[in-house]
Amino acid sequence: MDAQAPVLELKNLETHFETRDGTVRAVDGVSYSVGAGETLAVVGESGCGKSVLSLSILRLIPNPPGKIVGGSVMFGGEDLTQVSEERIRVIRGNKISMIFQEPMTSLNPMMTIGKQISEPLTQHMGLSKKQATNRAQEMLDLVQIPDSKKWLGGYPHEMSGGMRQRVMIAIALACDPKVLIADEPTTALDVTIQAQILLLIRNLQKKMGTAVIMVTHDLGVVAEVADRVVVMYAGRKVEEANVKDLFANPQHPYTIGLMTAIPRLDKITNGDDLNERLTEIPGVVLPLYDLPVGCAFADRCSFTTDKCRTDKPVFEEKSPSHWAACWQEMSS
Amino acid sequence: MALDQSKSNIPLLEVTNLKTHFPIRKGVFSRVSGHVYAVDGVTISMQDGETLGLVGESGSGKSTLGKSIMRLVEPTSGEIKISGTEITGLNKQDMFVHRRQVQMVFQDPYSSLNPRIPVGKIVAEALQIHGIATGKEAEDMVKDIFQRVGLRPSQMRNYANEFSGGQRQRIGIARALALNPKLIIADEPVSALDVSVQAQVINLFMDLQKEYGLSYFFIAHDLAVVAQICHRIAVMYLGKIVEIADRDELFKSPLHPYTRALLASIPIPNPEIRPAKDRVLQGDIPSPSNPPKGCRFHTRCPLVEEKCRIDTPEFKEVSPGHWAACHLT
Numbered sequence: 069m070d071a072q073a074p075v076l077e078l079k080n081l082e083t084h085f086e087t088r089d090g091t092v093r094a095v096d097g098v099s100y101s102v103g104a105g106e107t108l109a110v111v112g113e114s115g116c117g118k119s120v121l122s123l124s125i126l127r128l129i130p131n132p133p134g135k136i137v138g139g140s141v142m143f144g145g146e147d148l149t150q151v152s153e154e155r156i157r158v159i160r161g162n163k164i165s166m167i168f169q170e171p172m173t174s175l176n177p178m179m180t181i182g183k184q185i186s187e188p189l190t191q192h193m194g195l196s197k198k199q200a201t202n203r204a205q206e207m208l209d210l211v212q213i214p215d216s217k218k219w220l221g222g223y224p225h226e227m228s229g230g231m232r233q234r235v236m237i238a239i240a241l242a243c244d245p246k247v248l249i250a251d252e253p254t255t256a257l258d259v260t261i262q263a264q265i266l267l268l269i270r271n272l273q274k275k276m277g278t279a280v281i282m283v284t285h286d287l288g289v290v291a292e293v294a295d296r297v298v299v300m301y302a303g304r305k306v307e308e309a310n311v312k313d314l315f316a317n318p319q320h321p322y323t324i325g326l327m328t329a330i331p332r333l334d335k336i337t338n339g340d341d342l343n344e345r346l347t348e349i350p351g352v353v354l355p356l357y358d359l360p361v362g363c364a365f366a367d368r369c370s371f372t373t374d375k376c377r378t379d380k381p382v383f384e385e386k387s388p389s390h391w392a393a394c395w396q397e398m399s400s
Numbered sequence: 401m402a403l404d405q406s407k408s409n410i411p412l413l414e415v416t417n418l419k420t421h422f423p424i425r426k427g428v429f430s431r432v433s434g435h436v437y438a439v440d441g442v443t444i445s446m447q448d449g450e451t452l453g454l455v456g457e458s459g460s461g462k463s464t465l466g467k468s469i470m471r472l473v474e475p476t477s478g479e480i481k482i483s484g485t486e487i488t489g490l491n492k493q494d495m496f497v498h499r500r501q502v503q504m505v506f507q508d509p510y511s512s513l514n515p516r517i518p519v520g521k522i523v524a525e526a527l528q529i530h531g532i533a534t535g536k537e538a539e540d541m542v543k544d545i546f547q548r549v550g551l552r553p554s555q556m557r558n559y560a561n562e563f564s565g566g567q568r569q570r571i572g573i574a575r576a577l578a579l580n581p582k583l584i585i586a587d588e589p590v591s592a593l594d595v596s597v598q599a600q601v602i603n604l605f606m607d608l609q610k611e612y613g614l615s616y617f618f619i620a621h622d623l624a625v626v627a628q629i630c631h632r633i634a635v636m637y638l639g640k641i642v643e644i645a646d647r648d649e650l651f652k653s654p655l656h657p658y659t660r661a662l663l664a665s666i667p668i669p670n671p672e673i674r675p676a677k678d679r680v681l682q683g684d685i686p687s688p689s690n691p692p693k694g695c696r697f698h699t700r701c702p703l704v705e706e707k708c709r710i711d712t713p714e715f716k717e718v719s720p721g722h723w724a725a726c727h728l729t
Contacts, residue, residue, distance in 0.1 A: 258457035288667030331628035349596035
């Protein structure tokens with residue numbers, strides 16, 4: 069995967085929001101790239117900027133109050149932050165698609181399932197109505213919706229949450245995009261349905277060679293689907309590594325904190341006693357308009373030194389292809 | 401870990417064949433055209449100081465079961481005994497007294513706190529309504545409770561919107577604790593929280609249990625969270641308990657195919673063990689207004705046999721303390 073040229077490349081992207089309290093640096097200089105067929109997971113808690121980052125790629129940030137103030141998003145030789153409004157509309161949903169957490173609010177309740185899948189096909193790919201309908205049915209089959217023909221005339225409210233998310237995936241992949249951004253696609257679903265949807269995304273990705281950016285808070289999902297992982301905290305990238313390296317040898321105290329804070333089911337099968345206290349990350353995320361000059365995690369970190377409070381840590385390569393922004397050296 | 405079962409012979413909570421059905425009304429005359437069988441014959445009991453976990457997918461009826469025990473929704477039939485007292489027949493005044501023993505913590509700390517009342521007053525209100533304390537005395541008690549749940553007494557004057565999600569959940573817990581209950585029914589208390597904060601709140605639940613000998617009826621969809629905090633775990637599917645066992649027993653030798661499917665569906669945060677492909681359970685949970693005949697899980701069960709489609713499996717004790725409802729065990 070590494071040898072390939074990246075399909076999508078973000079460089080130092082900055083998205084700010086102007087609020088009464090001051091400038092919120094929701095995305096504060098984030099870079100990453102993703103290759104064809106690769107799955108990049110972007111992990112972080114609420115307020116870390118992971119959703120704003122994804123929306124910024126497709127310029128879906130409402131302006132005002134939000135604005136991309138710096139950096140670039142390179143896709144197919146173009147910088148998406150600079151292209152015209154018409155051009156970005158051609159790319160949205162066609163070359164780069166997105167699925168969201170809540171499939172009910174992302175689907176139009178007044179429009180049939182068939183129409184919602186075929187509309188972008190007639191608009192983006194110039195298919196005739198008949199061709200588009202056929203393709204829509206094909207897509208429903210592909211995402212394993214039983215009775216696909218019947219469902220073409222159905223409405224979202226008649227479907228379960230899992231089926232709606234399948235429809236969202238069908239819409240997103242109908243135009244055969246190069247990149248699929250999935251923002252917490254299984255968070256609203258039950259675990260048995262989550263397992264179905266993750267498997268579906270993986271199988272379709274293999275078939276179509278799509279690059280997938282999986283935005284999630286769930287380290288279990290990350291471990292299951294990702295090739296590479298970017299960990300975000302307070303609008304900044306704090307760590308990036310191949311998924312196995314990240315879990316085996318996390319380099320940022322925040323990543324370590326996340327991993328020890330979650331209850332681990334796999335420990336029971338190892339015979340460890342649970343019912344003992346979890347390791348807490350003390351405190352809460354600071355408001356993004358009032359970040360300290362040094363490391364944003366310094367207040368919650370147990371390794372903090374004076375340097376952490378005065379100097380912003382450099383994002384550096386700690387071991388081959390394993391990057392982290394921390395002044396301290398974590399032992400493995 | 402092991403509970404002292406001999407402490408008392410009367411269980412703290414004893415639910416027998418509880419049913420809560422909601423009528424579906426249709427048409428101009430609101431005629432009842434069917435029922436949602438949200439809770440459909442549940443029998444469970446709990447000992448003092450125990451944490452019983454209840455897991456299941458959305459639509460399994462787990463929240464309705466919790467609310468039925470509080471009588472926040474009126475059960476259709478069956479018995480609920482708290483420390484030996486039958487509560488389904490109690491009138492309003494008697495029920496009011498009983499509610500002091502059982503308190504509830506809700507999922508959404510954003511909508512379960514009144515935004516127009518200072519949070520200290522929200523907690524003090526519980527004390528006033530139940531005639532425990534008023535004025536300065538109540539204030540002092542609230543101060544004490546605030547410290548116990550990890551909040552500063554000075555924060556009593558603040559409003560709910562000034563707190564983060566985790567802090568709001570602490571306030572919800574403080575409100576439940578104020579009445580010094582024996583049992584707390586916690587309905588998905590950490591599922592709206594971020595992992596770093598979730599750990600804080602789970603620890604708080606465990607600390608308070610140790611300190612006050614509380615019992616929890618802990619409703620959650622996240623098996624990892626339930627495993628962390630519970631002594632015993634019940635698995636619910638379409639209004640019925642399909643399996644119940646001690647925590648370690650349930651994870652080591654799950655008997656019901658649904659429990660096994662649930663366990664296999666959970667993504668494990670370890671990239672070295674990626675899941676087998678065949679673990680995926682097909683289809684969705686059927687509608688509780690028209691549950692399948694026979695075993696309710698037969699439409700999705702990988703091991704289904706002819707008998708499962710016709711006969712309802714009996715809920716039987718397979719090994720000491722380990723109950724399951726499956727024809728194949």
